[in-house]
Amino acid sequence: MNKTKKITLKTFRFNAETDYLPYYKHYEMEVGKDELILDLLNRIKWEHDGSFSYRRSxxxxxxxxxGIKVNGKATLACKQNALELVALFGDELVIEPQSKKRAVKDMIIDKEDFWKKHDTVLPYVVTDVDPHPEHETKQSIADFNNFLDSDLCIQCGLCYYSCPAVExxxxxxxxxxxxxxxRFTVDPRDEASKERLEITGxxxxxxxxxxxxxECAQACPKDINPIEKITKLHNMEFVAGTAESNVATRHAEGFVRSIKKYGLLDEADIVLYSEGYLGMFKHLGTAIDMMKSGKIHWHSGIPFIDSVPKIKNLDEVQKLIEISQTHTL
Ligand code: SF4
Ligand code: SF4
Ligand code: FES
Structure with missing residues (x-):
């Protein structure tokens, strides 16, 4: 069995000090089954061009x-087997920095925006520590498990530079x-949860x-699933009472309102509730498409015409909402 494979690395090159535009250089190499993407970056530098630049430690x-991108896929170079990506993308791997517009030299990017935003959310436990404590600060296993996976973040930036909302x-x-x-808001030792929820809300x-x-969940090499934490923060905003009434929070409320009322999603009511009549007008094009496909009817959203069918066993759904709802909207 052939243990190596000949591949081409189409590699992004750019030096902000000397180049006006980036360009790509091709490097051919035989790659073994145990080599990581980081090994290939090392080989570009050690065997082909000593000026090739990237970060690793x-x-x-x-x-x-x-963290880099390979064929557009967010990749932690020292964790990713190279031939696995060849199986996925073919014999040419396109090696690029996480964000081309932030490139300083080859794979090295300026992460200033990432670090500034990280700093904004007070990423540490805020509390007055007794200088002479009589005993350690104890934490329950449940409290610890609550933030265990989020604590594994290595600040690689892969989720951040894959996020379309950031772009x-x-x-x-x-x-x-x-x-x-x-991670720090659910830490029982922390005393800045309200402030942090106001910042993130x-x-x-x-x-x-x-x-x-x-995209962030796909990109994270530590399986942290940031979107899950975002959803929890949504909920925590309501529980703490820091959620302001705006189109997004009313949109979230609209879902619960609709399910409580009908056991079904009333798409027209969600738009009306979260954006008002002016908002409905804004979405007229989409509304017409939805009418054509039978998702809403011409009378949907008109006051006093309650045309949405109710599901059987609606009372059971309402009871479930009542039991599971941790806060009033
Ligand atoms: S799900 Fe993640 S990647 Fe997508 S917009 Fe939200 S934070 Fe960004
Ligand atoms: S959440 Fe995951 S992808 Fe995002 S910075 Fe942390 S480790 Fe990297
Ligand atoms: S070199 Fe890859 S995470 Fe440290």
């Missing part, structure tokens, strides 16, 4: 330095910052601007 998926909205704090916010920068595309 631990080689064990701990320091978060070696279109420079104020959006992004999945890694929200994950950190969640603010429109424009906060969790309500997430478009729920799940």
């Amino acid at each position: 631990c080689r064990h998926g701990i320091c978060g330095a070696c 279109v909205n420079p104020d959006f704090l992004g999945p890694a910052a929200f994950n950190s916010a969640y 603010a429109m424009g920068q906060g969790v309500w601007n997430c478009v729920k595309c799940f």
Whole structure:
């Protein structure tokens, strides 16, 4: 059995000090079954071009330095087997930095925006520590398990630079910052949870601007699932009473309202409730498409015409909501 495979690395090259535009260089190499993407980056540098630049430190998926993109896929270079990606993408691997527009030199990017946003959410336990404590601060296993996976974040930035909301909205704090916010907000020792929820709940920068595309969950090499933490923060905003009434929070309320009333989603009512009549007008094009496909009817959303059918056993659904709802909207 052939233990190696000949592949081409089409590699992004750019030096912000000397190049006006980036370009790609091709490197051919025989790759063994145990080689990682980081091994291939090392081989470019050691065997082909000593000026090739990238970040790496631990080689064990701990320091978060070696995040890049391979054929557009967010990749932690020291964790990813190279031939697995060849099986996925073919014999040419396209090696690029996490964010081409932030490239400083080859794979090295300027992560200033990432770190600034991380800093914004107070990513540490805020509390007055007794300088002479009589005993350690104890924590229950349940409390610990509540933030265990979010604590595994290595700040690699892979989720952040895969997030489409970050690309279109420079104020959006992004999945890694929200994950950190969640981690410290649920820590029972912390005393800044309200402040943190206000920061992460603010429109424009906060969790309500997430478009729920799940890219961050796909990208995370530590299986942290930042979108799950974002959803928990949504809930925590309501529980803590920090959620402001805006189109996003009313949209969330609209779901529960509709299920409580009909056991079904009343799409027209959700738009009316969250955006008002002006908002309905804004979505007229979509509404017409939805009417054509039978999702809503011409009389949907008109006051006093209650045309949405109710499910059988609606009372059971209402009871379930009553039992499981931890807060009033
Ligand atoms: S789910 Fe939200 S935070 Fe995650 S990548 Fe999509 S928009 Fe960004
Ligand atoms: S949440 Fe995952 S992908 Fe995002 S910075 Fe942390 S470890 Fe990296
Ligand atoms: S080199 Fe540290 S995470 Fe890859």
